[in-house]
Amino acid sequence: MIMWFSKSQQEALKELNVDPVAGLSGEEAKARLEKYGENKLKGKPKKSLISLFFSQLKDMLIYVLLGAVVITIAIGEYVDAVIILLVIILNAVIGVVQEYKAEKAIEALQKMTAPKSLVRRDGEIEEISSEQIVPGDIVIIDAGRYIPADLRLIQSVNLQIEESALTGESVPTSKDANDVHTDPKTPIGDKSNMAFMSTLATYGRGEGVVVGTAMETEIGKIAKILDEDNDEMTPLQRRLDELGRILGFIAIGICALIFAIALFQKRDLFEMFLTAISLAVAAIPEGLAAIVAIVLALGVTRMSKINAIVKKLPAVETLGSVNIICSDKTGTLTQNKMTVVKYYTLNNLKHVPAAGTGFEASKDEAELIKSFVLCSDATYENGQGTGDPTEIALVVLGDKYDLSKKDLNSRHKRLGENPFDSDRKLMSTLNAEEDGYRVHTKGALDNILKISANALVDGKVVPLTEEMKSSYLKAAEEMSDDALRVLGAAFKDTDRIIAPEEMEKDLTVIGFVGMIDPPRMEVKDSIKDAKQAGITPVMITGDHRNTAVAIAKELGIADSIDQSLTGAEIDELSDEEFSKKINDYRVFARVSPEHKVKIVKAYKSQGNIVSMTGDGVNDAPSLKYADIGVAMGITGTDVSKGASDMILTDDNFTTIVHAIEEGRNIYNNIKKSVIFLLSCNLGEVITVFASILFFWPVPLLPTQILWINLITDSLPAIALGIDPGDKDVMKKKPRNPKESFFAYGAGVRAVIGGVLIGILTLAAFYFGLTEYGYSLGSKNIPEEVLTYARTMSFVVLAGTQLFYSLSMRNSTKSILRIGLFSNMYLIGAIIVGFILQFGVISIPFLANAFSVHNLSLRDWGLVILFALVPLIVNEIIKMFMRGDKME
Structure with missing residues (x-):
């Protein structure tokens, strides 16, 4: 790669084969356009909605669910297949809606390139579209124009370019076409002989030869980086993908084990196939993918209210x-605005108030501020400034001390000037006074001291001594050590209008200011x-x-x-x-x-x-x-x-901290939802697997399990996902991204909850059979007895899960400490869950579809008693974990 900043103007022009006076010919420009292409940034093709939709399906959990769809269709359970498909589609649609407008970076980069540029071609200056610019073009730069390509400057007169969007520097960079940088590692911000695409000329003028267009520019390099695929999985996606794989293998393992047991027990293989399907359904939380997507979507909505758009x-x-x-x-x-924070007159350092106006200044201080304001081209009115940021800061300083630029300009008309020059590092103006004229000069302090013969001290002009110079320089060095940008000011009275070259001689130094872009x-x-x-x-x-x-x-x-x-x-x-x-x-x-x-x-x-x-x-x-x-x-x-x-x-940087707090709480809530769903599914697996292992009738049918997984489980899981945040979450260290969902005892809680739910479901089934004089080992149990027993186990399974969700809100604090009604969505989900269960067993066509029937008041009392056990046991475990009394 050619390092243009290390070449002289002549070398660059020779390399690009162009005459700076005539520029490229029309024919040559056309040939180079064909060779190098248009000067616009390229991006990868946009993803269509269809491809976005299918990209949402690349997930192990989704693959397992799709497998379940195929199997349920194969055995004729079409309603189950449709329900699972709806879950998959819902999950994908939520993802597409969120990501539809995510990849706009390259388009925005294309919009930033300047639409028109001045170039010299065939000896004439003409305005052309920036897209038509080619390497070797001579580009004319003046204040207010965007740079259309990367240029090696060949001329510069007081040229300053605002490069903050590219380099991060808040002050425009002074450019000098004559500079040559031999160090190959020169940072972009120090390449004073270069101008870069999409930066803005703010002062002076210049000319440059195009050395890079489109993707070969500095901004093009950024576009290339943005164009690379870098879609790494987030910690949550990795955890869920890992969980999906585990659940998938568990489901396959369970099915294989069931068939092995069936062969050993010489059971009906087709019946066992259906049972294996019910177990596979029990092992996989069908609603998990959709619930996580819904919880995240609700989190996005909540975060938008704290000024963070995800x-x-x-x-x-x-x-x-x-x-x-x-x-x-x-x-x-x-x-992002230069601000004067200190000023110094001899042996007098003052801090500038951060805000407000009407402040008083001594005579020397007033003269210092007056010189800075009059020797500036910037404007500042109604909170808006135009011009160089440094000069805007000086005008704002004047406003604070009631020395406004508008007022000073009307009383002291500018009659001449010596513009800023990067060699002199000075600027001077000649302004009218009541009884003559005054030169006001600002610039680098050491340069000001070199051309000053006097100093203003306590309102009097006195000879400038070496001791005074040392005092000025020492104070300036202290400001520089505090990272302040130092700017000095001086004046000279005259009885006539003098030429620019006479202005900067025998001046009277007043002092200097220190400015910074404040935090x-x-x-x-x-x-x-x-x-x-x-x-x-x-x-x-x-x-x-x-x-x-x-x-x-x-x-x-x-x-x-x-x-x-x-x-x-x-x-x-x-x-x-x-x-x-x-x-x-x-x-x-x-x-x-x-x-x-x-x-x-x-x-x-x-x-x-x-x-x-x-x-x-x-x-x-x-x-x-x-x-x-x-x-x-x-x-x-x-x-x-x-x-x-x-x-x-x-x-606001503060919003990031609030967003991190929100993110931590959202993850904790998702974890609660996942552990809750896995506890529930483990309970179902234990129920079905134990019945097969011990040759008992199966207490739950596949449709009943699917109903609980998609409806009864899902409502509390979503409510847990929007649980009020833990107030102490920001007092803890960030979560290790490698940390499992099952860390800090979550796995143990899931197993304890699952075992309790499974045992109680089997107990309810056993109770249902004993009501009619049968036991778990009985043969030829009538269908109506099985329906009653399955109804009991079906409602107890739902009830235990609904109540157990209350205990999942916090791993150590009791439900009474965090407030039973502090999450009304969860209370609502539990109530709705019981209403739905009541509806399923009491509405005839639903009862027939799910092979259940109505329960008596006594049965409901027993169901509630059974359902409360996992909640009570878990709260007792928390009490022992805390080592205190239950609250």
Whole structure:
């Protein structure tokens, strides 16, 4: 790859075979357009709704359910097959709706390219579509125009380009066509002889030769990264996929075991086939996939109310695992506007109030502010500024001390100027005074001191001594150490209008200001909360190391400069070395988009779950590679929003912490739902398997099991999925992404619950048989006796599961401590569940379909008694686990 920044203008022009005076000929431009193609970014084809739909079906649990559909159709159970198919379709539709507009990053990048550009062709300057630009074109740059391609500058006059979307720097970069950078690792932000596609010229003018178009530009590299497939599974998806596989193998194993037992017991093989199907149905929680999708969708709705828009359902849960938040500095941790925070006149350092107007200034201070305001081209009215951010900050400073630019300009008309020059690093204006004229100069302090003969001290002009110079420089150095950008001011009175070259001689230095892009006020507390929750905040920026570390220290992200690393230093490390050392750093400065991706990958290689926040084009690749990409909704580019998983509508870092809290609670709720469903299904498996093993009649029919799995179980499972959040969730460390659903005793609780449900269902079946004088081992039991016994086991199975859901709300706290009625959705689900069970056994056509009949009041009393046992046992176990009295 050619390093154009290391070549002189002449070398670049020769390499591209173009005359800068005439530009390319029309014929040559046409030939190059055919060779290199149009100057627009390419993206992969959009996914159709059909392909999105089928991509939702790539899941082990779905494969198992599809297998169940095929088997149920084969044995003529068409109603069961339709119900299972509806569950599969519901799950897929929810996923499609959430992901339909997820991949917009490349489209947004295409929109960002400038529509029209000025080029020199056949010796004439003409305006053409940016898409028609080719390598070798001579592009004319002036303030306000977007750069249409990557350029090697061949001319520059006071040229400044706003590159924050690409580099993360909040201040426009000064460009110099004459610079040559020999270091091959020069960061993008330091390539002063280059201009990059989709950045904005804010000041001055220039010309450049096109060295890269379309996908060969810096922004094109970002597009390539975004275009790569990087659809990693989230921790939840991995857990569910793993669970699906386990349940699938269990179902196959159970069926095989049933047939082995049937052969050994010499039972009817077709009858055993039907029984095996009922067991397979019992082993698989058919509603699980749909319930998880519904819980996540409800979580997305809830999160939108706290200003976090989640684009992909699984991202909600992934948030709960996040233990690293990588944040862009400019506009995310900071306000993205330069602000004067200190000013200095000789031996007098003052802090500028953060907000408000009408502040008083001494005579020297007033003269300092007056010079800065008059020597600025920016405007600031009604909270909106135009022009260079540094100059806007100076005008805002004037407003705070009632020295408004509008008022000063009307009283001191500008009569001449010497514009800013990157060599002089100074700007001067000549303004009218009541009794003559005054030159106002601003710029680099050391340059100001070199051209000053006097100093303003206590309202008097006195000779500038070496001691005074040392005082100014020492104070300026202290500000620089605090990462403040220092800008000096001086003046000179004259009795005539003087030429620009005469302005910057024998000046009177007044003082200087220190400015910075300040941190957001609320971020410090958010970072404290994140640390308490075991989350490590990390700053990644294109800005300079000292500035970045100063902001990081103020916010509590880093303690010292030793915790920082630059992009150039990252390049010196191998991927392996970098990954090993990654946890030692909290600040990464002067980084490129490729560095950001490398940082995210390094953190992920250490087993971290990484969230990356950002708002610029330069953040898009790392947003995509992170486990959770978080874009800013207000200041964020369309590109960053397209590449992200979540968008903050208020651009508030605090919202990320709230979203993580919400994500943790959502995962916990999903876990409750999964464990609850598995307990219920284990109870069903134990019931059916025990009856086969001991040669008893089967207490439950496949249709009855399917009804309970899809209707009775599902309502409490969804209600558990929207359980009110645990208030202590942010006092715990992030969940290990490798952690199983069955960690921390959840597996034991599932087994205990399943065993209790299974035993009680068998007990109810046994009671039903003994009512008519039969036992579990009896032969030739009449059909009506079996129907009564199965009705008892069917209703007890549903009842035990409904009441057991109350105990699933918390693994250690009793139901009374967390509040019996604090989740009214669950209470409603239990009531509706019993109503549905009553309807199934009492409405004739439903009773016939499910082979059940009505129960007496006495039977219902027994059912409720049986149903309460798992809840009571589980609450007693919790009491012993806590070692305190039941509450």
